[in-house]
Amino acid sequence: MKKNKPLIEIKNLHVSVDDGIKILNGINLTINYGEVHVIMGPNGSGKSTLANVLSGRPGYNVDDGEILFKGENIISLDPEIRARNGMFLAFQYPMELPGVRTWQFLKSSVDAIRLHNELPELKIKEFDKLLEEKKDIVEMNSELLKRSVNEGFSGGEKKRNEILQLSLLNPTFAMLDETDSGLDIDALQIVAKGVKSFHNNTNSVMLVTHYQRILNHLNPDYIHVLIDGQIVKSGNKSLSLELESKGYEWIRESISKES
Amino acid sequence: MNTNLPEQYTQDYKYLNNQIEKIQPKWLNEIRNKAFSNLSKIGFPTQRKGNEKWKYTNISKLAKSSFSFESEESPYIPNKNFITNDSDWTNLIFLNGKLLNNISNFQKADNNITISKFTDALKNPKTSQLIKTHLSKYSQVESDGFTSLNTAFINDGILINIHQDTHITKPIHISFISHSNETPTVSYPRILIIANKNSSSNIIESYIGDSKIDSFTNSVSEIVLDDSAKISHYRLLNESDNTYHIESSRVTLKRNSNFESNSFSRSSKLGRYDLKVNIEGENAYCNLSGLYLTSGNQHIDNFINIDHIKPKGTSRLNYKGILTEKSRAVFGGTVWVREGAIHTDSIQSDKNLLLSEEAEVDSKPALFIYADDVQCAHGATAGNIDAETIFYMRSRGIDLETASKLLINGFANEIINNVDIPELKQQLEKLFLESLPKYKLDF
Numbered sequence: 001m002k003k004n005k006p007l008i009e010i011k012n013l014h015v016s017v018d019d020g021i022k023i024l025n026g027i028n029l030t031i032n033y034g035e036v037h038v039i040m041g042p043n044g045s046g047k048s049t050l051a052n053v054l055s056g057r058p059g060y061n062v063d064d065g066e067i068l069f070k071g072e073n074i075i076s077l078d079p080e081i082r083a084r085n086g087m088f089l090a091f092q093y094p095m096e097l098p099g100v101r102t103w104q105f106l107k108s109s110v111d112a113i114r115l116h117n118e119l120p121e122l123k124i125k126e127f128d129k130l131l132e133e134k135k136d137i138v139e140m141n142s143e144l145l146k147r148s149v150n151e152g153f154s155g156g157e158k159k160r161n162e163i164l165q166l167s168l169l170n171p172t173f174a175m176l177d178e179t180d181s182g183l184d185i186d187a188l189q190i191v192a193k194g195v196k197s198f199h200n201n202t203n204s205v206m207l208v209t210h211y212q213r214i215l216n217h218l219n220p221d222y223i224h225v226l227i228d229g230q231i232v233k234s235g236n237k238s239l240s241l242e243l244e245s246k247g248y249e250w251i252r253e254s255i256s257k258e259s
Numbered sequence: 260m261n262t263n264l265p266e267q268y269t270q271d272y273k274y275l276n277n278q279i280e281k282i283q284p285k286w287l288n289e290i291r292n293k294a295f296s297n298l299s300k301i302g303f304p305t306q307r308k309g310n311e312k313w314k315y316t317n318i319s320k321l322a323k324s325s326f327s328f329e330s331e332e333s334p335y336i337p338n339k340n341f342i343t344n345d346s347d348w349t350n351l352i353f354l355n356g357k358l359l360n361n362i363s364n365f366q367k368a369d370n371n372i373t374i375s376k377f378t379d380a381l382k383n384p385k386t387s388q389l390i391k392t393h394l395s396k397y398s399q400v401e402s403d404g405f406t407s408l409n410t411a412f413i414n415d416g417i418l419i420n421i422h423q424d425t426h427i428t429k430p431i432h433i434s435f436i437s438h439s440n441e442t443p444t445v446s447y448p449r450i451l452i453i454a455n456k457n458s459s460s461n462i463i464e465s466y467i468g469d470s471k472i473d474s475f476t477n478s479v480s481e482i483v484l485d486d487s488a489k490i491s492h493y494r495l496l497n498e499s500d501n502t503y504h505i506e507s508s509r510v511t512l513k514r515n516s517n518f519e520s521n522s523f524s525r526s527s528k529l530g531r532y533d534l535k536v537n538i539e540g541e542n543a544y545c546n547l548s549g550l551y552l553t554s555g556n557q558h559i560d561n562f563i564n565i566d567h568i569k570p571k572g573t574s575r576l577n578y579k580g581i582l583t584e585k586s587r588a589v590f591g592g593t594v595w596v597r598e599g600a601i602h603t604d605s606i607q608s609d610k611n612l613l614l615s616e617e618a619e620v621d622s623k624p625a626l627f628i629y630a631d632d633v634q635c636a637h638g639a640t641a642g643n644i645d646a647e648t649i650f651y652m653r654s655r656g657i658d659l660e661t662a663s664k665l666l667i668n669g670f671a672n673e674i675i676n677n678v679d680i681p682e683l684k685q686q687l688e689k690l691f692l693e694s695l696p697k698y699k700l701d702f
């Protein structure tokens with residue numbers, strides 16, 4: 001059992017973009033194995049930036065702080081190395097890959113991660129079997145697998161495709177950036193089911209969301225409120241209910257009173 | 260008017276005239292003489308200012324250079340790699356414009372198709388009449404110096420006549436090998452293809468070569484599709500990087516005919532493909548797709564025009580370019596929808612992937628509509644591989660190089676996948692996917 005051991009530790013993380021604008025201003029956050037953390041906060045507060053920086057997206061400068069993943073500082077690692085070490089980001093806006101068949105893309109990902117773990121590439125039949133099994137979890141139409149990645153997919157289909165990748169790659173740390181936005185009620189349940197079937201004591205989830213809805217399906221351990229690049233409040237599930245009814249203004253007010 | 264035409268052309272023209280004047284029919288001599296005097300009058304299109312057709316392609320070096328014409332067969336034996344071995348294809352192999360009888364392979368078994376050198380075809384009253392009816396009737400001799408030059412030297416052309424109701428599935432492959440040995444050499448490939456009513460065929464034109472010094476290929480083809488005829492046409496440009504390649508192709512579509520064109524350009528110092536399709540019958544269809552992959556200092560210019568003259572025509576134009584190193588590409592072309600060409604449906608697109616900061620593309624598709632009730636769209640794009648897209652793939656564990664390769668292959672495959680001939684497709688995959696020069700990765 002790894003429970004209660006830290007999987008990722010973010011210490012005093014300061015991030016800016018190239019024109020010098022500061023976006024994250026000292027984030028401290030530790031996520032242990034087996035936990036589900038939820039990041040909420042107003043638009044533009046830095047939620048996606050946090051997820052992007054953790055996954056190694058180019059274009060951000062880490063000005064200060066550390067990111068320890070499984071005990072190792074990963075700040076200088078390329079995104080593909082982080083992914084192979086067990087990080088995963090479900091994108092807020094998944095990209096379209098024109099001309100790249102979904103099947104090919106998924107197999108390349110699975111093989112890259114297997115090779116890193118000193119496992120042989122999957123044979124086509126083995127991969128097809130794995131894919132068949134995983135695509136049923138997210139109720140993905142097989143026709144979509146023949147198309148170019150995300151090209152002509154509906155918003156909901158793109159999000160399901162993210163969860164399909166989550167199930168296939170089976171990372172240790174899954175960041176889900178608004179995977180619940182833009183889903184109809186049925187799709188939301190399917191996505192929640194996908195996340196639930198993935199999650200166990202050997203991995204962790206960081207979920208960025210604006211809505212209470214998906215939290216009813218998952219059982220979050222912590223809710224964090226991110227405002228202006230800082231975690232200004234953390235609490236348990238009841239905090240999300242409070243936010244849903246009161247919005248963010250009361251938190252801003254209570255911060256300015258304190259300072 | 261002084262057109263500064265290199266003296267060599269005049270010398271070679273006089274020499275050829277002496278040889279063939281007495282053999283060729285009078286009407287053909289007239290066509291040639293007229294073409295040569297037209298060339299002397301208009302010269303090559305070196306003036307680019309105000310000349311939309313040549314705005315982005317500078318041919319002044321080519322125009323000044325002297326190339327000589329080989330009127331005799333060259334003793335050179337072409338590189339084996341150039342020759343397709345598929346014995347059930349019809350293979351016509353030309354070296355510097357001369358048909359190599361010993362290594363060519365005519366599928367004689369088929370009586371429903373005539374494949375013949377002009378020199379032979381002109382001896383037969385029926386085929387001679389066919390050539391007379393069509394030759395130089397579609398190509399633009401008067402306005403185009405290069406077409407004039409080719410026309411002045413018509414002698415070793417090839418006639419392909421696909422008879423009515425004939426369906427030929429095995430490809431007819433015409434290879435033009437250009438090879439300069441000690442002196443810069445010019446060749447004048449000339450093709451006339453007549454697809455009679457309700458026929459279908461697959462035709463491949465390959466331009467290949469290994470010249471270590473300058474050479475010049477000046478090609479003209481005329482293709483006529485009669486009612487309900489179908490041609491799948493493939494063109495491959497893979498000459499040496501010392502070769503200037505200027506090619507013009509004129510296609511005429513009659514009622515219900517169907518022309519599929521797939522053009523693949525991989526090399527040459529300066530490669531220009533001027534394709535024009537005239538839709539002269541109702542309900543005709545053309546699908547023109549192209550892929551160009553440029554590297555080094557190559558310059559590839561595709562000038563693709565479609566003229567909708569009759570109603571209910573459908574045209575698709577889809578060209579894609581991958582540019583690396585210091586290479587340049589030009590895409591020009593206009594779709595006209597003439598008055599009366601109602602219910603025309605046309606889409607025109609040129610997309611470019613610029614894999615180096617030093618590569619450059621000028622893409623200027625244009626659309627002129629003079630008819631009502633039509634559906635037309637056109638567009639052009641140019642850009643590097645999208646960094647966000649690359650990041651998406653890397654975040655799934657795929658390394659930068661594999662990610663770029665998947666995307667570039669995906670881009671090219673859209674065109675390569677149109678090819679229905681497996682052997683050709685394989686060859687194209689090798690040429691276009693496996694041989695990508697090292698590109699700069701700066702994400």
Ligand SMILES: Nc1ncnc2c1ncn2[C@@H]1O[C@H](COP(=O)(O)OP(=O)(O)OP(=O)(O)O)[C@@H](O)[C@H]1O
Pocket residue numbers: 017018023041042043044045046047048049050059092
């Ligand atoms: N690469 C970048 N360059 C410049 N500004 C950026 C960049 N990435 C993010 N920002 C800016 O940083 C701020 C935070 O953006 P971010 O996407 O992290 O917000 P968010 O909390 O995810 O918002 P939302 O709820 O709308 O998704 C915004 O003002 C955004 O415009």
Ligand SMILES: [Mg+2]
Pocket residue numbers: 047048049092177
């Ligand atoms: Mg966001």
